[in-house]
Amino acid sequence: MSVRAAPLVGAVMAASAAVVLAGCASSAPAASPAPATADTLGGAITVFAAASLMATFTELAADFEEAHPATTVVLNFAGSADLVTQIAEGAPADVFASADERNMAKLTDAGLVSGQPVDFATNVLEIAVPPGNPAGIETFADLAAPDVKLVICAPEVPCGAAVITVEGATGVTLTPVSEESSVTDVLGKVTSGEADAGLVYVTDVIAAGDAVDGAPFDESADAVNTYPIATLQDAAASDVAAAFVAFITGESGRAVLAAAGFGEP
Amino acid sequence: MTLTFSATVAERGFEVELRIETGETVAILGPNGAGKSTLLDIIAGLLRPDAGRADLDDTALFDLTDGRRHWAAPHTRGVSTLTQDADLFPHLSVLENVAFSARSKGARKAAAHEIAQHWLGEVDGAQFAARKPAELSGGQAQRVAIARALASDPKLLLLDEPLAALDVAVAPAIRRTLLRVLGDRTAIIVTHDILDALTLADRVVVLGHGHVIEQGATRETLDRPRTTFTAGLAALNLLTGTRTSGGMTTDSGMEIVSTVPTAAPLGSRVAATIRPTSVRVSFDQSTQPHPNQVTATILDLEPRGDIIRVRSDTISADLTPTAVADAQITTGMSVEFAFEPDAVTIHAADAGTERVESRRESPGPS
Amino acid sequence: MSEPVPFAGVPRWVVAVAAVGALFVLLPLVAMLARVNWAEFFLLVTSESSMAALWLSLRTSIAATVLCIVFGIPMALVLARSHFVGQRLLRSLVLLPLVLPPVVGGIALLYTFGRRGLLGSTLEFLGIDIAFSTTAVIMAQTFVALPFLVLSLEGALRTVGTRYEAIGATLGARPTTVLRRITVPLVLPALISGAVLSFARALGEFGATLTFAGSLQGTTRTLPLEIYLQREVDPDAAVALSLLLIVVAVIVVGLAHQAGGAAPLRRSARA
Numbered sequence: 017m018s019v020r021a022a023p024l025v026g027a028v029m030a031a032s033a034a035v036v037l038a039g040c041a042s043s044a045p046a047a048s049p050a051p052a053t054a055d056t057l058g059g060a061i062t063v064f065a066a067a068s069l070m071a072t073f074t075e076l077a078a079d080f081e082e083a084h085p086a087t088t089v090v091l092n093f094a095g096s097a098d099l100v101t102q103i104a105e106g107a108p109a110d111v112f113a114s115a116d117e118r119n120m121a122k123l124t125d126a127g128l129v130s131g132q133p134v135d136f137a138t139n140v141l142e143i144a145v146p147p148g149n150p151a152g153i154e155t156f157a158d159l160a161a162p163d164v165k166l167v168i169c170a171p172e173v174p175c176g177a178a179v180i181t182v183e184g185a186t187g188v189t190l191t192p193v194s195e196e197s198s199v200t201d202v203l204g205k206v207t208s209g210e211a212d213a214g215l216v217y218v219t220d221v222i223a224a225g226d227a228v229d230g231a232p233f234d235e236s237a238d239a240v241n242t243y244p245i246a247t248l249q250d251a252a253a254s255d256v257a258a259a260f261v262a263f264i265t266g267e268s269g270r271a272v273l274a275a276a277g278f279g280e281p
Numbered sequence: 282m283t284l285t286f287s288a289t290v291a292e293r294g295f296e297v298e299l300r301i302e303t304g305e306t307v308a309i310l311g312p313n314g315a316g317k318s319t320l321l322d323i324i325a326g327l328l329r330p331d332a333g334r335a336d337l338d339d340t341a342l343f344d345l346t347d348g349r350r351h352w353a354a355p356h357t358r359g360v361s362t363l364t365q366d367a368d369l370f371p372h373l374s375v376l377e378n379v380a381f382s383a384r385s386k387g388a389r390k391a392a393a394h395e396i397a398q399h400w401l402g403e404v405d406g407a408q409f410a411a412r413k414p415a416e417l418s419g420g421q422a423q424r425v426a427i428a429r430a431l432a433s434d435p436k437l438l439l440l441d442e443p444l445a446a447l448d449v450a451v452a453p454a455i456r457r458t459l460l461r462v463l464g465d466r467t468a469i470i471v472t473h474d475i476l477d478a479l480t481l482a483d484r485v486v487v488l489g490h491g492h493v494i495e496q497g498a499t500r501e502t503l504d505r506p507r508t509t510f511t512a513g514l515a516a517l518n519l520l521t522g523t524r525t526s527g528g529m530t531t532d533s534g535m536e537i538v539s540t541v542p543t544a545a546p547l548g549s550r551v552a553a554t555i556r557p558t559s560v561r562v563s564f565d566q567s568t569q570p571h572p573n574q575v576t577a578t579i580l581d582l583e584p585r586g587d588i589i590r591v592r593s594d595t596i597s598a599d600l601t602p603t604a605v606a607d608a609q610i611t612t613g614m615s616v617e618f619a620f621e622p623d624a625v626t627i628h629a630a631d632a633g634t635e636r637v638e639s640r641r642e643s644p645g646p647s
Numbered sequence: 648m649s650e651p652v653p654f655a656g657v658p659r660w661v662v663a664v665a666a667v668g669a670l671f672v673l674l675p676l677v678a679m680l681a682r683v684n685w686a687e688f689f690l691l692v693t694s695e696s697s698m699a700a701l702w703l704s705l706r707t708s709i710a711a712t713v714l715c716i717v718f719g720i721p722m723a724l725v726l727a728r729s730h731f732v733g734q735r736l737l738r739s740l741v742l743l744p745l746v747l748p749p750v751v752g753g754i755a756l757l758y759t760f761g762r763r764g765l766l767g768s769t770l771e772f773l774g775i776d777i778a779f780s781t782t783a784v785i786m787a788q789t790f791v792a793l794p795f796l797v798l799s800l801e802g803a804l805r806t807v808g809t810r811y812e813a814i815g816a817t818l819g820a821r822p823t824t825v826l827r828r829i830t831v832p833l834v835l836p837a838l839i840s841g842a843v844l845s846f847a848r849a850l851g852e853f854g855a856t857l858t859f860a861g862s863l864q865g866t867t868r869t870l871p872l873e874i875y876l877q878r879e880v881d882p883d884a885a886v887a888l889s890l891l892l893i894v895v896a897v898i899v900v901g902l903a904h905q906a907g908g909a910a911p912l913r914r915s916a917r918a
Contacts, residue, residue, distance in 0.1 A: 097879040165779065167861065172879040193779035194861025195868075197876045205861065209763040210778045325817050355816035356825075362817045368810055372832045385820035385828065433818045 058086030059253035061260060062108055064099040065091060066115035066243070068139065068199060071223055072276045073113065073264075079272075080263050087256050095198055096174060103128060103248065110251035111260055113243060115139075116174035120244045130254070133246035135281035136265045137273045140240055141178050142218045143231040144206045151212035156233040159213055160188050167202050167211040170195040174241055175202075179215050181239035203228070217241070219277040242281065282436040282467045288323050288333030295319050295330070295491035301437075306468045308482035308499065310475065310514050316491040317471040321439045324469070325362050326355035337436055361435035365442045367422035369414035375425050376401070376410040382433030400428040404458050420451035424458060431462060438468040444477060456480055475503055475515055487511045495633065504626075505554065507634040518555040518596045521630055521637040528572070529553055529627055532638050536572040539625035552630040552637075559624035560598035562591055562610065563617045574619045579612050593618065676893065683890055684883040691887040699865045700873035701891065707781060707869060708849040711788035715796045715845040720831070720838070722793075723800035728809065745794040752790055753858025760786070760859075783860035784867050788849035795848055799841030803834040843903035847896055 065073045070093045077089040092099070092109070096119040103109050104126060112129075113136070114120040120133050145153050151164055159166050168190065169176035176195065183190060196202045199216050206214040207227040221230035245264055247257040263269055270280075287298040295316045301307050309317050322328035324335065324342065329352065335342040342358055344351040361382075369378045376397050377384075383393035401407045404424040414422060423443060430438060443459065444452045459481055463470075470481055478485050478499055485503065486496040487510065494510050495502065506512040512519035522531035524547050528539035537553055545551045577593035588599045591610065596618045600610075610616065684691070691697065726738050744752055759765045760777050770777060777783050811833065815825040831838065853871040860867040862876070870892050877885040 095879065101878070101882065170862065170876050170879075172876055192863065194863050196857075196862055197872075197879065201857065201862075204858070208757060208761060210757065210761050325813075327813050327817075354822075355813070356819050356821055358817075359819075360817060361819075362814065364810075364814070368814055370811055370815075370829060370833075372835075381815070381820070381828070382818040385815070385818065385824045429818070 056086050057084040057256050057259055059256045060088040060090060061110040061251070061253050061256045062090045062092060063111040063113065063260065064103065064107075064109045065093055065111075065113040066096045066099070067093050068115055068217055068219055069093070069113055069243070072219075072272050072278070076264060076269055076272050079268060080260055083263075084256075084259070087259075089260065108250070108252075109248055110253060110257040111245065111247055113245040113264070115243060116177070116241050117244055118174070118177075120246065123246070123248075128249050129246045130249045130251065131247065133244035134261065134265050135242050136245050136269065137243040137281055138240050138279035139217045139219055139243065139277075140236040140279065141175065141182060141215050141233075142221050142236065143233060144203065144214045144216050144221050144224070144228040145212065145231060146206055146209050147226065147229050149229055149231070153213045153231055156182070156186055156235050157188050159215075160190055162191070165210070165212040166190060166192045167194045167196060167205045167214045168192045169199060169202055169215070170197055173197060173199075175199050175215070175217060178239035178241055182235050185238035186235045217277075218279075222277040240279070243278070282338050284324070284335065284337050284437055284467065286320075286324065286333075286335040288330035288335065290319060290323075290328075290330045290491075293319055293491055297488070297491070297493055299486055299493065299496070301467060301469065303467055304465050305484060306463050306466070306470060306482050308478035308485045309469060309471045309488055310473065310478055310485055310511075311488035311494075312473060312514075314490075315488040317488055318441060319491070320488070321362065321441050321469065321471055324437070325360050325439060326353060326358050359434075359436035361430040361433045361438055363426055363430045363438070363440045363443050365446045367414075367419070367426040369417075369422055369425055369429070371414050373414075374410070375406070375412050375414065375417070378414065378425060379429045379432050381429065396432055397428070400432040401425070403431070403462060404428045418451075419447050420455055423447060423455055427455075427458065427462065436467065438463070438466055440468060440470040442472055443470070444474070445472075473514075479503065487514065505552065505628050507552070507631070509635060509637055512554065516557060518557060518560065519635075519637055520553045520555070520596075521634060522551060522553070524549050524551045524627070528622070528625060532636055535575065537625055537627075538572045538622040539627050540622040541626050543627040543629075545627060545629040550630040550634070551627050552634050553625050553627045555596070555620050555624050555626075557590060557597045557599040558588075560596060560618050560620045562598050562600060562604075562608070563619060564608075571619075573622060573625070574617055576615060576617055578615050579610065582610070582612060591616075679886060679890060679893070682886050684887065687883060688887050688890075691881075691884045692891050694884070696864055696868075696873060697884070697888055697891075700868055700870045700888070703781070703784075703865060703868065704850055704870040707784045707788055708846050710785045711792055711849040712842055712846040714785070714789045715793050715849075716838070716842055718789075719793055719796035719800060719841070719845075722797050723804055724826075724830070726797070727801045727804035741797060742794045744791050745798075749791055749852060749854030750858055751854075753787060753855035756783075756787060756790060756855060756859040778859075779861045779863065779867060781860075781866055784856050784869060787855035787859045788852045791852050791855055792845035792848040795844045796838075796841040799837050799844065800834060803837030804830075807833050840903045843899055847899045847903070850896060850899070851892070 063073065063077065073091060073093075077091055080089055081087055096115045099112065099114070100119050100122050103112060103123060112120070112123060120129075123129050124133065143153055143156070143159065145151065153159060153164070158164065168179050171177055171180050179190070193211070194205065196205070199220055202214045203216050203220055203224060205211040207224065218230075218232070221228055245261055247254060247261055251257045282303050284301040286300070289296045293316065297316065297320055309320060311317055319328060323330050323333075326342065330345065332345050334344045334346050337359065340353070341351055342353050342360075369375070370381065373381065376394060379400055380393040380397035383396050384390065388396070398407065398410065401410055404427050406421065406424040406428055409417060409421060409425075414425070417425065440459070444455055447455060456477065463481060470477060472478060482499050484496065485499050487494040487502070487508075489510050495507050502511065503515040506515055506517060506519055509519050520531050520537065522529045522537070524545050526547065528537045529551050530536055539553065543551070575596050577595050579591055579593055581592040582605065583590040583592060585599075587602075589602055589605050591598045591600055591605070598618055722741065726734070726741070757764060760770065761767055762771065762778065777786070811829050812825050815829045816822070820828065851871060852869070853875065856867070856869055857872060862868045862872045868876070870888060874885050874888045874892070877888060
């Protein structure tokens with residue numbers, strides 16, 4: 017594939033993946049570098065972030081742009097695995113924030129990461145139930161009851177892997193009625209009332225507001241998902257990218273993430 | 282199987298009443314648009330009239346009089362139709378086509394095929410029992426269609442212009458077949474060809490503009506038409522008037538001389554028929570009116586097979602194309618139509634005979 | 648001697664444009680073939696989850712196609728041969744699943760048959776539980792595939808006309824007999840090609856299944872859903888399964904063209 021074709025192919029793949037996963041997507045052409053002056057940062061960067069980071073990163077990106085008026089942050093949200101595929105196929109990205117270490121590792125192994133990834137947040141599972149908790153779920157073990165309609169993520173995705181870990185740690189074997197490919201779909205089944213309970217992240221329960229009730233469980237601490245962030249090899253405005261990563265991992269980033277329910281890295 | 286029928290369809294200007302006796306074959310004659318197909322569709326149950334009633338023997342086909350709404354479905358009426366285009370079921374073999382009715386009514390395959398073979402034999406169609414309709418010629422397909430209709434053992438058979446789509450060379454054979462199989466059946470045959478009526482029908486009913494113009498025994502009606510309408514269908518010229526010693530005087534005052542004997546008394550009302558083939562056309566512009574000579578303007582030159590019918594408002598003449606070309610006859614010309622005394626047949630007119638008036642044309646520049 | 652090619656009058660540039668269009672459709676297939684890990688292809692395609700997904704897809708698509716035929720024939724007949732007020736509107740609505748995004752279709756099905764849906768309490772009362780079941784998959788597939796059959800058949804019914812039915816009736820056949828022995832055989836090619844298209848559509852159905860039925864191996868995870876999931880971990884498996892789906896679809900569409908291309912039934916030829 018020629019150098020010229022790569023961004024085009026990448027853009028097409030970015031668009032199609034975004035449509036499929038019903039996440040917001042916007043792709044931008046390669047950044048046009050501007051000289052970084054001592055106190056003002058300028059330029060545009062593209063940030064690929066996991067879907068579970070949508071609300072927090074949107075807010076943080078706006079804050080970042082306010083702090084550095086000459087910068088523009090373009091965001092692309094999707095499932096971590098999809099984002100990895102896009103980046104590997106040449107999509108133009110400057111920063112990558114993943115929902116788990118395994119996906120970040122794919123990029124590091126491929127030599128597409130500049131420097132070392134930094135952990136910036138953690139997430140744990142929580143039980144989500146329809147408002148009023150019609151099935152009366154209290155503990156993790158309740159989820160294994162035969163007449164409970166439980167929906168979880170499939171093991172192939174980060175939140176599903178976490179479920180497997182908790183199952184192992186607690187010794188409880190779950191028999192879900194559906195194993196979805198994304199947390200959004202799990203949440204959707206709970207909010208529509210089809211499922212009696214679902215296993216999603218703490219941050220999802222908070223974000224869903226009144227649509228679901230949450231039931232935290234102690235064993236969730238056994239499966240902690242760590243979120244790493246890194247700048248990418250091909251980043252055009254590498255100084256803006258580095259500044260953004262620092263912003264996320266810094267105080268303001270932590271505050272916003274904590275408010276949304278994320279844990280300390 | 283006696284049929285009594287009466288129906289109106291306001292939208293088509295259709296209002297017909299008729300009666301057909303058991304074993305009769307009745308021909309419905311009339312030009313296109315006269316209502317012939319409407320009549321058949323109503324009897325078959327495929328078209329619903331606004332009002333009317335029909336009974337076949339003791340079964341009511343429909344009764345829409347006095348607010349009643351009885352309408353027997355087509356498959357219960359025992360009325361089968363034969364159409365112009367055979368319309369054999371394309372996906373079934375010839376034998377299965379003919380066997381269709383028996384099998385649909387519950388007969389076992391073997392029994393139905395036996396019946397089918399019998400009727401195919403009746404129409405000389407046994408040799409293509411295994412073929413598909415697409416492999417048949419028009420005449421062959423029509424034979425099979427006849428067999429199919431007869432195999433359904435209908436109480437009444439309707440034939441809708443059965444020979445109209447056939448080659449001139451093929452039609453006579455099919456006509457003979459029909460003559461044979463229609464023998465003792467009750468049937469209605471719709472046609473615009475009087476040869477069909479003359480060959481196959483006991484009676485004719487003349488339809489025009491949705492109404493019955495006249496009806497009667499075939500030869501009687503076609504040889505002695507009582508209306509110019511029927512006369513036109515029968516390819517005859519018709520003039521009405523009063524009997525004189527030499528022949529007759531028409532209602533418009535023309536003198537007609539006839540040497541054909543007639544029993545009509547002097548002074549009685551009579552009608553004269555003259556075949557168009559016996560009428561000559563000339564440009565004799567003598568001012569004196571002669572008997573057996575009519576001056577008229579040509580309205581139309583109608584090709585009919587290998588002759589051309591020269592029509593005026595009063596009288597028509599059949600000429601060969603050569604004659605028309607040689608004489609350079611065209612529409613709008615004023616010409617003389619003349620005929621011999623032995624070409625005029627005079628017969629008594631009855632109360633139903635139309636009064637034929639014609640305008641006197643005076644010769645002059647045309 | 649081969650038959651002489653009749654004059655068709657197609658401008659040369661039209662052929663060029665057509666070639667571009669064809670390439671647009673074919674090149675992605677070629678690209679996929681190039682990415683397949685042929686060494687592991689057989690293993691990937693015959694894994695437990697792959698076979699479960701394929702088997703489930705075939706079972707549900709066939710069931711959905713049968714339902715499409717059972718309901719589609721009457722629908723096509725009514726739309727083609729009856730006259731009633733609002734017929735045009737009904738026709739447009741019945742064809743709606745064709746243009747609706749499948750996910751929207753799934754949501755609509757959920758709002759109808761789900762626990763909290765329009766018929767939810769009735770179904771619960773009757774003890775019928777549709778969500779997360781194979782039944783839900785079949786329903787989703789039927790929903791999106793039905794218009795294909797109805798459309799194909801309705802067109803054929805209009806073209807064939809009703810004169811054969813009329814003759815059948817006058818020969819004494821009851822309406823059901825006429826339907827069985829005349830109407831359906833006459834439109835059989837269109838019925839077959841419509842059914843095959845419905846099957847292909849059901850086989851590839853994704854969005855409505857995902858939203859309405861969920862995803863569980865062996866119960867609701869059809870081949871498209873399996874591919875969607877494999878993308879997360881094993882792109883090689885995803886590509887291999889995609890190829891499998893393409894092959895099945897190509898075979899199916901090829902059959903459709905064979906059946907639908909049967910020469911239209913002709914009436915008696917020469918007069």
